[in-house]
Amino acid sequence: MTSSTPANASRQYTHPLVFLLLIVPFGAASGFLGVTVVYLLGRAGVDPVTIAVLTGLSFLPHTFKFVYAPLVDLCWKRKHWFVLASITSALGIALLGTVPATEAGLPWLRILVVAGNFSTAFLSLAVESLMAYNTAPDQLGRTAGWFQAGNLGGGGLGGGLALVIAENTSLPWLPGVVLAVVCLLTGIAIRYTTEPEPHLPTLEEERDDATPAHPVRMVWRAVQRVLLDLWLVARSRMGYLGLLICFLPIGSGAAGNLFPLFASEWGATAGDVAATSGALSGLLSALGCMVGGYFCDRMDRKQAYALFGILMSACAVLMAWSPHKLNMYYFFVLSYGFISGLCFASFSAVTLEAIGKGAAATKYSIFSSLSNVPIAYMGILNGYFYERSGSNAGLYSDAAMGVAGVIVFVLVTVVSKSLHQQYLQRQQATSRA
Numbered sequence: 001m002t003s004s005t006p007a008n009a010s011r012q013y014t015h016p017l018v019f020l021l022l023i024v025p026f027g028a029a030s031g032f033l034g035v036t037v038v039y040l041l042g043r044a045g046v047d048p049v050t051i052a053v054l055t056g057l058s059f060l061p062h063t064f065k066f067v068y069a070p071l072v073d074l075c076w077k078r079k080h081w082f083v084l085a086s087i088t089s090a091l092g093i094a095l096l097g098t099v100p101a102t103e104a105g106l107p108w109l110r111i112l113v114v115a116g117n118f119s120t121a122f123l124s125l126a127v128e129s130l131m132a133y134n135t136a137p138d139q140l141g142r143t144a145g146w147f148q149a150g151n152l153g154g155g156g157l158g159g160g161l162a163l164v165i166a167e168n169t170s171l172p173w174l175p176g177v178v179l180a181v182v183c184l185l186t187g188i189a190i191r192y193t194t195e196p197e198p199h200l201p202t203l204e205e206e207r208d209d210a211t212p213a214h215p216v217r218m219v220w221r222a223v224q225r226v227l228l229d230l231w232l233v234a235r236s237r238m239g240y241l242g243l244l245i246c247f248l249p250i251g252s253g254a255a256g257n258l259f260p261l262f263a264s265e266w267g268a269t270a271g272d273v274a275a276t277s278g279a280l281s282g283l284l285s286a287l288g289c290m291v292g293g294y295f296c297d298r299m300d301r302k303q304a305y306a307l308f309g310i311l312m313s314a315c316a317v318l319m320a321w322s323p324h325k326l327n328m329y330y331f332f333v334l335s336y337g338f339i340s341g342l343c344f345a346s347f348s349a350v351t352l353e354a355i356g357k358g359a360a361a362t363k364y365s366i367f368s369s370l371s372n373v374p375i376a377y378m379g380i381l382n383g384y385f386y387e388r389s390g391s392n393a394g395l396y397s398d399a400a401m402g403v404a405g406v407i408v409f410v411l412v413t414v415v416s417k418s419l420h421q422q423y424l425q426r427q428q429a430t431s432r433a
Contacts (some may be wrong), residue, residue, distance in 0.1 A: 014134035016143040016293075018189045020150030022082070022127045025089045025183035027154025029120045032093055032179055033058055033113060035159025036166055040101035050106065057110055061117040063372065065125065069365040072125045079195050082130070085123035086187040090180035092116030097162075097176015128364040132352055133196040138297060141304070144348035145293020148341065149286040156282045157182060241302060244412060245350060246370035248405035250309035251343030254378035255316050255398035256281075259333050262391035266329035276330055281337035288341020295342075296349040302413065305346035306406045312339045313402035320392040320399075347371060374405075 034055060041051050072081050096112045099105045127147075135143040161182075162175040169175075263273045296304045319332035355363035378401060386394030 012194075013136045013139065014130075014193050016135075016139070016146035018134075018192045019127060019131050019143060020146040020153070021186040021189040022130075022193075023124065023147055023150040024154035024157065024186040025086060025093075026120045026124045026127075027151040027156075028158035028179055028183055029089060029093055029116055029154075030058070031155035031158025031160070032096065032162050032176070033158075034155075036162040036175060037096065037101055037109070039163060040166065044102045046101075046103055046106070050103075054106065054109060054113060058113050058117045060114065061121045062124075063369060065121045066365040066369050069125050072122065072129055077195050078126045078129050079190055079193065081122055082126035082187070082190050085119050085126060086184065086190075088119040089116060089123055090183045090187075092119055093158075093183065094173075094176045094180040097179070098173045100172065125365060128368075129196070130193045132355060132364065134193050135352065140352045141293045141296025141298075141301060141345065141349040143293070144296065144352055145289045145291070145345040148289040148293075148344040148348055152282050152286040152289065152341070152344075154183075156286075159282075241354075241409075241413060241416065243354075243367070243370065244409060245302070245305060245347070246367055247373055248409055249374040249378050249401040250306060250405040250409065251312050251340070251347065251402070252374045252378045252398075253312070253336075253340040253343065254375055254382050255312075255395060256333075256336060256340065257379050258382055258386055258391065258394045258398075259329075259336075261386065262394075263329065265391055266324045267326040268329050272326065272329070276333040276337075280334055284334050284338040285341035285344070288338040289345040290341075292342035292345030293349065296346050301346060301349045301353055302409075305343065305350055306409055308339060308342040308346050309402050309406050312336065312343060313399035313406075315339055316395040316399040316402075320395040324391075 038051055038055065041054075042048070072078060092112055092115060096109065096116060099108045099112065101109070131143060131147060158179060162179050165175040165178055166172070259276070260273045263269075268276070292304070292308060315332060315336050319328070319336070322328045322332065351364060351367040355367065378398065381401065382394045382397045385397040
């Protein structure tokens with residue numbers, strides 16, 4: 001699909017299907033823990049709080065991955081990072097499946113969960129960096145959609161396929177091993193990507209007045225390049241608008257956390273919740289990613305993200321207005337899942353457009369980490385209103401904050417555009433003088 005070409009030849013970019021396959025292990029590891037292992041622990045009588053702590057540990061390596069993301073940009077090849085992370089991620093999944101999902105197995109489960117998620121974090125960093133370099137500028141939305149669909153599809157494998165195997169075999173290690181093999185097979189797609197130029201300075205660049213190059217100086221120069229790259233993104237109009245999006249409650253999907261809580265109010269059973277918030281919602285979210293990516297390449301990507309955020313708010317309002325019946329529960333939970341996919345794809349598309357090339361792994365990880373901020377505070381806010389005034393209040397909270405976020409973003413966009421035009425006019429006037 002891609003190959004090294006002469007500088008004067010038209011560049012061949014990687015098909016987005018490749019990035020769908022490469023990110024599958026990331027989603028699979030999350031799904032395996034969040035669905036299969038959690039289900040088996042619950043069936044074994046493990047306390048829900050203890051289970052929640054275990055799943056919470058899985059987020060630690062990803063929350064702080066911007067700290068070690070520069071390693072992927074500064075040393076070794078992205079493909080080599082991916083291969084190493086792919087093998088260790090698959091090994092982590094296989095080992096996780098061999099540990100009994102019981103109270104006695106928790107100490108080992110905690111160690112494997114943290115170690116395994118460090119591996120998947122490095123895997124995602126390598127894929128995100130390769131994606132930034134191997135995607136045509138007019139195909140960022142399409143690639144972002146396929147990328148997010150692979151993430152969600154991997155979650156379906158880890159949570160759905162592994163659980164089905166676990167429920168139909170007497171071999172407790174089999175689900176983890178099967179999932180690990182699938183993850184290794186999807187990793188073969190790495191051969192269809194092109195390795196970008198290394199970010200470290202060359203020896204010739206490092207020489208100064210015939211002074212011999214020193215490894216420490218080379219690394220420091222490379223770190224300076226990464227920091228400069230981050231600063232250039234933050235000061236650019238596209239960069240600071242992209243960073244603003246990370247903090248605004250647009251398309252956060254936080255209302256999804258409320259659906260299982262008020263399911264009984266709508267006549268939904270545990271099976272209904274598992275179907276809507278699990279497999280069905282995952283499939284529709286993946287479809288939403290593909291559709292969202294398509295539209296992001298045919299309109300301004302920031303506008304697409306704002307539009308999808310408005311759709312999510314509208315879905316929450318209509319759900320509150322609708323009869324609280326089981327068929328409405330299915331319709332709106334699944335609709336919300338589809339719109340969440342639209343938002344996932346548009347966020348990734350905006351991020352890819354904002355970060356450009358350079359220290360792509362570091363920059364993408366920062367945007368990704370910051371995007372958890374609105375998810376966290378919206379979850380708390382929606383929960384507060386739900387606890388005080390019921391399900392409709394929680395849904396209205398999610399909708400109102402989403403609309404407010406879009407309004408703030410539109411105002412900042414308009415003002416920044418006006419200021420940018422004034423700056424360009426002053427520059428032109430100065431150059432004429």
